[in-house]
Amino acid sequence: MSRVYNFSAGPAALPEAVLERARNEMLDYAGVGMSVMEMSHRSAAFIDIASRAETDLRELLAIPDDYKVLFLQGGATAQFAAVPLNLCAADSAAAYVDSGYWSGKAIAEAGRFCRATVAASSKDSGHTSVPPRSEWSLPKDASYLHITPNETIGGVAYDGIPEVDGLQLVADYSSSILAAPLDVSRFGVIYAGAQKNIGPAGLTLVIVRGDLLGRARKDTPASLDWTIAAEADSMYNTPPTFAWYLAGLVFRWLKDLGGLEAMAEINRRKAATLYGAIDASNFYASPVAKANRSWMNVPFTLADPALDKSFLDEAETRGLTNLKGHRSVGGMRASLYNAVSQEAVDALVAFMHDFERKHA
């Protein structure tokens, strides 16, 4: 068996140690005589797995006690609807900052349920930066302000948490949660699909401050109602148990590594390696404003797009996979999530040098 270097934007690389443990426990978890997949979610063994995962996540992110942590299904897409349904009356306003593709999806979905207004947008500049805070127009009556701290497709990231004039801040952290420490107390709600930095696709985390519960509209489907989920410890109906277990293994892997301060340092160095290589070359270029370059998703272009296919093909032969950029951006994209090692980034940069020498 030989493992490749996987730069997929999601579902994405998982820590090998996590996969090995899941493999070893696949037919018999801790002597229980069955797979985690086969356990009742009400069993003592699974309740232990579930609560340990939550405890470890709370420790990693230093989540304050007055926040609930929910383990749900449906991805960020389901939360695009859940956010207005749980926080906003049908005739009320909600404000969104448009920093790219996924902001746009969130805005469009919210528009089905409330008056979704765009407080700021970087659309005119091709979504290559976050709209500067000084240009945001925040409606005082908005039920919340929604941001996308890291745009997976554009590779555009916020430089810190913005000040929002007392509005409830809601954030789709799908592609950068757990990449670095985070001040949860600045947010009303944080949500994230699991398939980048948390675990396998099919699990969605929601971290919501307790006082925001109890406001869901009557027409909220039970599966999207945070209050119902919170009251049932995310077991109103059967949760995605195996994904929850794997997320727990990832959380423990992060703790063993030294937590999010240590992870942030690793991620900072990985990103510096790749952006450094791009900036040092006239052959490669980053379309993203320097202040908003994502540590997690690094889009880059080749000076001659006619070489794109050769680049991808040759990369593949070196075991460097999933480097093709999203169709809406073109070029390349390397996603450097937590489970992507410095070694993988070094191998990518070495290949980029070789490719440039050969084709420049």
Next chain:
Amino acid sequence: MSRVYNFSAGPAALPEAVLERARNEMLDYAGVGMSVMEMSHRSAAFIDIASRAETDLRELLAIPDDYKVLFLQGGATAQFAAVPLNLCAADSAAAYVDSGYWSGKAIAEAGRFCRATVAASSKDSGHTSVPPRSEWSLPKDASYLHITPNETIGGVAYDGIPEVDGLQLVADYSSSILAAPLDVSRFGVIYAGAQKNIGPAGLTLVIVRGDLLGRARKDTPASLDWTIAAEADSMYNTPPTFAWYLAGLVFRWLKDLGGLEAMAEINRRKAATLYGAIDASNFYASPVAKANRSWMNVPFTLADPALDKSFLDEAETRGLTNLKGHRSVGGMRASLYNAVSQEAVDALVAFMHDFERKHA
């Protein structure tokens, strides 16, 4: 490692051959160099996994070409909302047959979105049978008629597919799909949570006739909209890829076994073994009307409920687990899903004999 006999109602036992294969492929699927969990859902390798799973399911259930098969998230609970949102205008009626706990949940959730009327109920007799067809009152103007062919908690099953006067028939087949052949053409929609006969929790199958698409209400969250899912081949957003893969392994296991005719014969014999033992004894009893006894979920009681705890404890020492009945019914429940072997049922019956001899 020693595996137990697992009679859990769900999440439930999976075929050992499926778990072994998943284990062997955990770090490297088919030489691709990564786990299925790490693959982009848009990658050639995953598209192949996904479409093979659908092809095998279509073959197993002989699904007509004009039906779409959707691989979704959220469990049957999410579909309890999706059914009215996709099929029924806000001011229109939908009819439900109440045959137990899960019918009741479906009715309550539908009531948020349309006029959900109860066409028949076995509540007065404690939900120990399906309401006789002759007593159903079908409103002509109902957008659909919803049934629960197998009640997981009550162990109550329909004896065949009812004739419904031309109404669209919608069925929650969560706990009996794939247990036997099924005439899909009799239904407008069939849905099922995966965690009984399909695969791990976190995947939900929806089989919907094509002409029923395109009717979703404007306030349908995208994650619950069948038309959006159908148009995107269940990849409007990231699907639960690993659960989809495991479902595919289960479908292949069923095909290797000889398909659903063969599976039905195995299930018929397992159920006959257990009901036979119950009926032959004055120590054990089944609360369910004979015509409506489920092959999948077998609730039974002990003559003296004071012995319940001893029964469960002693069963556990013999490697027979998850036999406790649901709190709303009491007593015991043995779930005999496809992955529960005749050997497991024989071991349960042997224990029941021993326990009776010792305590009667």
